[in-house]
Amino acid sequence: MLDAKIPDGQLEEKWSRYRSTAKLVSPANRKKFRIAVVGTGLAGSSLAASLGELGYAVVCFSFHDTARRAHSVAAQGGVNACKNYKNDGDTIFRMFYDTIKGGDFRAREANVYRLAECSANLIDQAVAQGVPFAREYSGYLSNRSFGGVQVSRTFYARGQTGQQLLLGAYQALMRQVEAGTVQLFTRHEFLDLVVIDGQARGVIARNMDTGAIERHGAHAVVLATGGFGKIYYLSTLAMACNASAIWRAHKRGAFFANPSWTQIHPTCLPQSGEYQSKLTLMSESLRNDGRIWVPKRVDEKRNPGEIPEAERDYYLERRYPSFGNLAPRDISSRAAKERIDAGYGVGPLKNAVYLDFSKAIGEQGLAKIQEKYGNLFRMYEKITAISAYKEPMRISPAAHFSMGGLWVDYELMTTIPGLYAVGEANFADHGANRLGANSLLQACADGYFVAPYTIPNYLAAQKAGPIDATHLAFAEAEENAQSHLQRLQNINGSTPTDDFHKALGRILYDKCGLSRSQDGLKKAIAEIRSLSEQFHSDLRVPGNSELNTELEKAGRVADYLEVGELMCYDALTREESCGAHFREEYQTPDGEAARNDKDFAFTSAWEWTGAGKEPIWHKEQLRFEFVTPSLRSYK
Amino acid sequence: MQVYLKVWRQQTKASRGHFADYSIADVSPDMSFLEMLDLLNDRLIRQGERPIEFDHDCREGICGQCGVMINGRAHGPLPNTTTCQLHMRTFADGSTIYVEPFRADAFPIKCDLKVDRSAFDRIIQVGGYVSASTGEAPEANSIPIGHATAEAAFDAAACIGCGACVATCKNSSGALFTAAKIVHLALLPQGKIEARQRVVRMVAQMDREGFGHCSNTEACQVECPQEISVLHIARMNWEYNRALLS
Numbered sequence: 001m002l003d004a005k006i007p008d009g010q011l012e013e014k015w016s017r018y019r020s021t022a023k024l025v026s027p028a029n030r031k032k033f034r035i036a037v038v039g040t041g042l043a044g045s046s047l048a049a050s051l052g053e054l055g056y057a058v059v060c061f062s063f064h065d066t067a068r069r070a071h072s073v074a075a076q077g078g079v080n081a082c083k084n085y086k087n088d089g090d091t092i093f094r095m096f097y098d099t100i101k102g103g104d105f106r107a108r109e110a111n112v113y114r115l116a117e118c119s120a121n122l123i124d125q126a127v128a129q130g131v132p133f134a135r136e137y138s139g140y141l142s143n144r145s146f147g148g149v150q151v152s153r154t155f156y157a158r159g160q161t162g163q164q165l166l167l168g169a170y171q172a173l174m175r176q177v178e179a180g181t182v183q184l185f186t187r188h189e190f191l192d193l194v195v196i197d198g199q200a201r202g203v204i205a206r207n208m209d210t211g212a213i214e215r216h217g218a219h220a221v222v223l224a225t226g227g228f229g230k231i232y233y234l235s236t237l238a239m240a241c242n243a244s245a246i247w248r249a250h251k252r253g254a255f256f257a258n259p260s261w262t263q264i265h266p267t268c269l270p271q272s273g274e275y276q277s278k279l280t281l282m283s284e285s286l287r288n289d290g291r292i293w294v295p296k297r298v299d300e301k302r303n304p305g306e307i308p309e310a311e312r313d314y315y316l317e318r319r320y321p322s323f324g325n326l327a328p329r330d331i332s333s334r335a336a337k338e339r340i341d342a343g344y345g346v347g348p349l350k351n352a353v354y355l356d357f358s359k360a361i362g363e364q365g366l367a368k369i370q371e372k373y374g375n376l377f378r379m380y381e382k383i384t385a386i387s388a389y390k391e392p393m394r395i396s397p398a399a400h401f402s403m404g405g406l407w408v409d410y411e412l413m414t415t416i417p418g419l420y421a422v423g424e425a426n427f428a429d430h431g432a433n434r435l436g437a438n439s440l441l442q443a444c445a446d447g448y449f450v451a452p453y454t455i456p457n458y459l460a461a462q463k464a465g466p467i468d469a470t471h472l473a474f475a476e477a478e479e480n481a482q483s484h485l486q487r488l489q490n491i492n493g494s495t496p497t498d499d500f501h502k503a504l505g506r507i508l509y510d511k512c513g514l515s516r517s518q519d520g521l522k523k524a525i526a527e528i529r530s531l532s533e534q535f536h537s538d539l540r541v542p543g544n545s546e547l548n549t550e551l552e553k554a555g556r557v558a559d560y561l562e563v564g565e566l567m568c569y570d571a572l573t574r575e576e577s578c579g580a581h582f583r584e585e586y587q588t589p590d591g592e593a594a595r596n597d598k599d600f601a602f603t604s605a606w607e608w609t610g611a612g613k614e615p616i617w618h619k620e621q622l623r624f625e626f627v628t629p630s631l632r633s634y635k
Numbered sequence: 636m637q638v639y640l641k642v643w644r645q646q647t648k649a650s651r652g653h654f655a656d657y658s659i660a661d662v663s664p665d666m667s668f669l670e671m672l673d674l675l676n677d678r679l680i681r682q683g684e685r686p687i688e689f690d691h692d693c694r695e696g697i698c699g700q701c702g703v704m705i706n707g708r709a710h711g712p713l714p715n716t717t718t719c720q721l722h723m724r725t726f727a728d729g730s731t732i733y734v735e736p737f738r739a740d741a742f743p744i745k746c747d748l749k750v751d752r753s754a755f756d757r758i759i760q761v762g763g764y765v766s767a768s769t770g771e772a773p774e775a776n777s778i779p780i781g782h783a784t785a786e787a788a789f790d791a792a793a794c795i796g797c798g799a800c801v802a803t804c805k806n807s808s809g810a811l812f813t814a815a816k817i818v819h820l821a822l823l824p825q826g827k828i829e830a831r832q833r834v835v836r837m838v839a840q841m842d843r844e845g846f847g848h849c850s851n852t853e854a855c856q857v858e859c860p861q862e863i864s865v866l867h868i869a870r871m872n873w874e875y876n877r878a879l880l881s
Binding site: 046049050053064065066067068069071073074083085121123124125126127128129130132133134135136137138139140141157158160163164167170171172174175177178186209238239240272273275276277278280281379382383385448449452494496498540542543547549550 | 647663665666667669670673674677679680681683684685686688690691692693694695696697698699700716720722724745746749751752753755756759760761763764765766767768769770771772773774775776778779780781782785786788789792793795796819820823825826
């Protein structure tokens with residue numbers, strides 16, 4: 001059993017007790033410790049800036065041409081914080097409970113409580129940086145309610161909350177670059193982790209403009225590389241989002257937790273053709289006023305406006321009368337899939353459902369709906385050439401967020417001492433389903449408020465001073481990275497990388513997506529293995545070893561093929577349904593997820609044993625001392 | 636639909652570039668412009684040719700990574716749209732489309748359609764922030780900000796840093812980008828304390844990077860995907876003059 005090193009004491013005392021007793025590094029010694037932060041999204045930027053402010057020597061890597069492009073930028077709806085500004089009874093405990101329930105009781109109590117505890121500080125910090133959150137006419141901060149909760153705790157900056165929070169963190173980071181505490185390497189991709197005597201001691205990175213491979217020694221390494229939902233190819237993620245850094249760290253000994261738990265977001269644009277590269281997310285906030293329906297007739301040919309009320313199936317309102325269209329994401333997505341699979345889907349490919357605003361426009365007026373959702377309706381029209389004021393949007397579920405990631409303990413340290421994972425790259429806080437507006441929060445909490453305390457606790461026991469980058473371990477890791485790239489280029493086959501990525505995505509969508517079965521998962525593993533063989537014998541990577549996007553993509557897809565197999569193992573061995581993980585064999589008579597707390601109240605953490613070999617299954621028992629897991633009903 | 640492309644190819648910063656001709660017969664009108672380039676690249680790879688390098692990432696108009704000149708216009712023929720949100724239905728069947736990188740002295744070409752926009756980072760680096768270290772923040776509602784002020788600050792803060800303003804400007808001026816950040820922070824009480832040194836330092840850095848001067852043609856505002864107003868440039872100039880006088 002894995003030990004998460006959770007501090008003793010009452011839930012509300014744990015984090016303050018930890019902070020009071022964690023070891024410190026004296027201000028004079030901090031600059032002698034070098035910390036490598038990989039990734040400059042919200043978690044990476046906020047952490048690198050905070051560590052720089054403390055006086056550590058930070059080296060920070062981004063594969064983008066500037067730190068501000070990381071995909072945190074695309075989060076639309078908001079960030080949760082229990083400020084109780086609305087006097088509606090919000091407390092840290094209530095936010096903790098909503099999050100742990102939303103995660104279907106598959107997250108660690110102490111971590112989730114700490115997340116809620118840090119949330120109020122985050123809003124203070126962001127406002128101090130100049131993040132332009134929405135304001136009431138009084139000048140005080142505005143907020144709104146969001147999927148699955150009954151209080152207003154979501155702070156937002158129009159539909160661009162992620163962008164504004166990221167720019168705040170990016171600017172704090174650039175301030176430290178100017179101050180000389182942070183050395184920023186843009187257009188650098190992580191190739192491998194350097195481990196010396198069991199401890200993380202540096203990274204091998206590649207300059208993507210020149211192809212030069214570099215060694216960077218560090219006393220601690222932090223992976224803040226985000227999620228890997230792009231493994232499905234069609235997803236809400238950016239094109240270059242990847243699992244490569246966490247996967248390569250996994251192959252160096254870091255355990256990978258709950259890899260199959262991917263949030264499939266219910267409100268995205270459906271696929272319209274084979275060429276499609278992306279399924280754009282439409283903010284969940286639309287469900288506050290939009291009603292979701294499909295026709296009651298399988299062979300419906302009429303336009304949506306011609307279908308009378310009595311012939312429409314508002315299936316979320318029908319199945320979940322108390323939450324209706326605001327049911328949590330996993331439940332809404334699954335309900336959409338159920339209707340689409342049963343033949344009631346709409347649109348030319350019959351792969352979507354309607355999200356209809358006509359009732360809201362009738363009740364509130366066009367102007368009000370324009371004010372609330374104007375930017376989203378504009379975006380929808382730009383992509384589809386359809387006005388959602390006149391006819392319902394067509395939406396469909398798409399891969400969105402990785403609840404799984406590197407296993408970390410309470411200090412966010414992986415199973416490799418000195419290697420940390422923060423933000424979406426770790427598995428820690430969301431259990432089997434993430435609540436809306438909690439991802440920005442987690443990235444910021446980890447980066448601003450948690451890791452700056454926990455990393456020094458480790459460094460305090462380390463020897464300061466330069467790291468020897470001529471050590472054999474650096475040479476071995478560099479050679480490993482170099483030969484891997486060379487191998488991909490030398491295959492000289494006939495098929496471009498994207499073909500393999502799309503094929504992998506299809507396998508995972510069908511068999512390890514919204515619903516899974518033993519039979520399907522076993523087939524998926526076999527199919528991925530055979531796809532992987534094809535990849536390694538027929539891949540074509542044109543171009544040289546310098547600036548070469550195809551080479552970057554090939555490296556990512558090589559890793560994705562291995563991650564995909566592990567996802568299927570993970571889903572196969574979890575013989576229950578919980579949150580986003582729905583096993584067809586384990587459902588209630590009315591088709592809801594049947595969780596099994598007796599046998600599966602644990603986190604699966606996988607250990608790499610080598611290519612083509614079965615991974616070793618470790619478990620971290622989840623102990624519920626302060627809440628009692630209940631049946632998660634939204635009916 | 637059928638399109639004929641003339642795409643700028645240039646292997647490295649130092650090498651000589653040229654227009655290469657491509658023709659694609661089976662473009663779907665519902666494809667985004669970048670998906671059309673994906674399709675072309677797929678063909679090039681299968682034919683054993685080097686695919687076209689171009690910048691892109693989120694493909695939903697917010698990361699600011701994509702951006703090319705299409706028929707001489709930054710991000711293509713539609714106003715206030717990123718390249719990733721431009722769809723092929725905008726073009727007539729049988730069109731000839733010129734595709735070039737954003738051109739500016741401050742944005743050197745890296746390869747084909749990819750350019751180096753790190754000059755923007757260096758402008759932010761010298762002062763595009765409020766110096767609020769983690770932990771220093773007061774309670775958020777202790778800084779009330781009027782609704783109108785917050786909305787105006789947001790309008791400026793919405794900049795995605797794509798560089799279309801520079802690419803479309805006949806002087807390659809970086810004024811709209813720089814002004815957007817200066818005004819975002821100058822409007823807010825949190826940003827006022829450092830406002831004077833911020834504007835002086837950022838404008839000086841903008842000049843050092845080789846951006847041209849603003850001559851008020853207002854072309855930038857037409858192409859800006861976030862519809863950032865040129866009035867911010869006037870406000871920047873006002874802030875700048877005020878800083879010099881005090």
